[in-house]
Amino acid sequence: MGDLDDDLRRLFSDDRLDVHSVAVSTEAVLRGANRRRRRRNAVAGTFALVTLVGAGIGVSRLGASSPDGTAGALLTTSTSAPTTSASPPPVSTSSRTEAVTTGQPPNSTGGNTGKPDAGGTSRSSPKSSSSPPTPESQPGRYGTLALGMSEADALATGSLVEPASPADPDNRCKAYATKSVPDTDAVIVSPVKGLVRITVPNYAKTPKNVGVGSRVADVKAAYQNAVQSGSSVLAPMSATPPWTYVFETDGTVVTAVFMRLNANDCTSV
Amino acid sequence: MTAVLQLESAAESGGGRAEAVGDFAEFVRVSMPGLLRYGHALTGNPHDAADLVQSVLEKVGSRWAAVQSKGDDPLAYVRRAMANTHISIWRRRRRENLVADIPDSGAVAPELSRLENEPLWQALRSLPPRQRAVVVLRYYENLSEAEIADALGISCGTVKSQSSKAMASLRTRLGKD
Numbered sequence: 116m117g118d119l120d121d122d123l124r125r126l127f128s129d130d131r132l133d134v135h136s137v138a139v140s141t142e143a144v145l146r147g148a149n150r151r152r153r154r155r156n157a158v159a160g161t162f163a164l165v166t167l168v169g170a171g172i173g174v175s176r177l178g179a180s181s182p183d184g185t186a187g188a189l190l191t192t193s194t195s196a197p198t199t200s201a202s203p204p205p206v207s208t209s210s211r212t213e214a215v216t217t218g219q220p221p222n223s224t225g226g227n228t229g230k231p232d233a234g235g236t237s238r239s240s241p242k243s244s245s246s247p248p249t250p251e252s253q254p255g256r257y258g259t260l261a262l263g264m265s266e267a268d269a270l271a272t273g274s275l276v277e278p279a280s281p282a283d284p285d286n287r288c289k290a291y292a293t294k295s296v297p298d299t300d301a302v303i304v305s306p307v308k309g310l311v312r313i314t315v316p317n318y319a320k321t322p323k324n325v326g327v328g329s330r331v332a333d334v335k336a337a338y339q340n341a342v343q344s345g346s347s348v349l350a351p352m353s354a355t356p357p358w359t360y361v362f363e364t365d366g367t368v369v370t371a372v373f374m375r376l377n378a379n380d381c382t383s384v
Numbered sequence: 385m386t387a388v389l390q391l392e393s394a395a396e397s398g399g400g401r402a403e404a405v406g407d408f409a410e411f412v413r414v415s416m417p418g419l420l421r422y423g424h425a426l427t428g429n430p431h432d433a434a435d436l437v438q439s440v441l442e443k444v445g446s447r448w449a450a451v452q453s454k455g456d457d458p459l460a461y462v463r464r465a466m467a468n469t470h471i472s473i474w475r476r477r478r479r480e481n482l483v484a485d486i487p488d489s490g491a492v493a494p495e496l497s498r499l500e501n502e503p504l505w506q507a508l509r510s511l512p513p514r515q516r517a518v519v520v521l522r523y524y525e526n527l528s529e530a531e532i533a534d535a536l537g538i539s540c541g542t543v544k545s546q547s548s549k550a551m552a553s554l555r556t557r558l559g560k561d
Contacts (some may be wrong), residue, residue, distance in 0.1 A: 119554060120523070122504050127425055127524040131499040134420035134430040139438045141412045147438065148408070148445025155446070270405055281537045290537070297443060299468060299537075317450070327450075363453075370453040 158295075159318025162236045196218050254321065255358035255374050257313050260293070262358045262376040276301060288381035311379035315372040319359060329369045334362050351377070385441060408448045412441055415459055425520045428471050428509045436473075440465045463525070464535045467517045471536070507557035515550035518543055 126132075255262035259272035266289065269275055275291040282290035282303045288311070290300040295316040303312040317327035323337035331348060335341050338350035338360070348369075350360040356378060363371040375384055416437070423433030437547055440546055444451055451458055508516060514536070521532045529547075533540045 119558070122525040123519065126502065126504050127520070129499065132421050132424050133417065134424050134433055139416060139420065139434050139441075141409055141416065142447060144412050144441045145409055147442035148448075151446035152440055189433060227553060280468060280472075282538050284533060286542070317447075342473050344525075353484070365453045370450050 121204070150265045155316070155318055158316075192357060253352060255313070255356070255376065256366055257315055257319075257374065258295075260302065260310060260313050262311065263309045263356050265309045266306075269302070269304065270308055279304075281382045282381055285382075288383065290383075295311065300383070303379075303381050305379060305381050308376060308380055309380055311376040311381050312384045313374045315374065317371065319372070321372070325369065326372055327351050327369050329362075331362075331367055331369065334364075334369060408445050410444070411458060415462070419462065419466070422465060422524065423470075425511075425524050426467060427509065428505075428516070436466055436470055440469055451561075460527060460535075465535055471513045471517055503558055504554070507554050510557060511550050511553065514538075515546050515553075518546045519550050519554075522547065 161222060183185075239327040259274050262267055268308050269291075270277075274293050274295075276293060277291070279289040279291050280299050282300060289304045291302045291304070292299050293301045293314070294301075296314045298314060300312075301314040302310060305311045315321075315326070319339075320326040320329075325334045325337050327367060334348050334350070338348075341348050341350040341360075341362075343349075346364050348362040348364060350362070352358050352360065356376060358377055359375050361373050362369045363373075388555060419437045419441075420430075420433055423436045424430055427433050427436055440462060444458070444465065451461055454461070508519065511519065517536060518532055521527045522529075527535065529540050531544045533543045534544070538546075
């Protein structure tokens with residue numbers, strides 16, 4: 116018994132464990148880190164653009180069962196916009212038809228004719244002004260994932276990255292990365308309550324336009340009922356089931372945002 | 385350092401980030417030899433060690449500010465991430481790994497090939513990665529059972545059982561039972 120312990124210690128302190136033949140350069144790591152950050156920011160850029168363009172659609176559709184994946188919710192929203200063009204308010208459809216009247220019959224069913232500018236642009240702007248978001252009662256969902264959703268349903272969305280890892284010492288709750296948030300505990304699932312935590316990607320903003328990088332003061336201004344809890348700011352939402360935005364901060368600036376089910380029963384959430 | 389200062393002056397609002405990048409580069413430089421060694425112990429070969437270190441550091445570097453704001457020791461964080469990443473990579477590649485047990489001696493430097501010849505090293509290579517990770521954390525990192533449980537996100541009981549399975553199969557392999 117003692118022998119093996121000693122042998123293992125000796126082996127692990129052996130010089131030959133040093134890796135000389137294969138080097139990883141600091142520069143290569145920095146380049147890779149930048150690439151990953153840029154990729155995230157690129158998605159963030161698209162996010163911002165599409166948010167500007169389709170604020171109305173984005174906000175109202177998040178509430179409805181939007182088909183987009185968590186993998187860059189807005190990226191997918193942008194592609195799904197033409198397909199949803201049948202349902203949006205007639206106002207915009209008519210305005211679009213007017214613009215195209217000259218050469219085309221109106222039965223060309225909005226947007227799919229290959230015109231690149233046919234997206235959500237004209238359609239969404241009137242809507243964003245007419246229906247302001249009411250986040251205090253917004254449902255706890257991000258993309259296809261929703262708080263309270265069962266693990267099986269969440270896995271079926273394809274937004275979770277397997278395998279799961281245990282989220283607490285008792286091995287009861289499970290943690291997953293998502294396609295948009297690589298942290299291994301981006302989503303936490305309770306065997307009883309379903310999804311109890313969904314981490315929002317750091318490029319995303321809440322409907323009140325706060326996210327990672329926002330100042331704590333802005334968060335509190337946006338969410339009047341927000342309360343400070345340690346270094347985090349909690350903004351409760353009165354949806355069914357009730358949940359809370361958790362803004363983790365470094366004291367002045369938000370460093371992470373996640374949505375937490377109030378009835379969560381995982382110690383690590 | 386000058387580069388950091390230049391970056392800082394160039395980007396007004398990005399000043400904090402430039403500082404963080406400089407900070408991260410320094411972290412990588414200082415911790416690289418130790419991480420490679422640790423990766424070697426975890427994966428059992430220097431090439432996988434290099435891949436593991438690079439991919440984990442890239443991920444950590446791309447969110448360096450967030451990692452630091454968590455208040456943990458970044459080195460401990462990286463080591464935990466390496467152990468967990470190694471275990472999950474292995475799960476994905478399980479089939480290949482079971483077959484690819486024999487090192488390709490052609491690409492291995494002489495001093496490493498001697499390590500390859502150590503019966504204990506060979507026995508370690510035959511362990512499933514979680515058992516191996518438990519052994520490495522215990523004998524390389526000198527972590528307690530509770531610390532290992534925390535690092536790997538498993539229960540103390542699982543650490544105990546994985547550890548005793550690992551030791552038993554090492555003993556069997558080495559003919560020490």
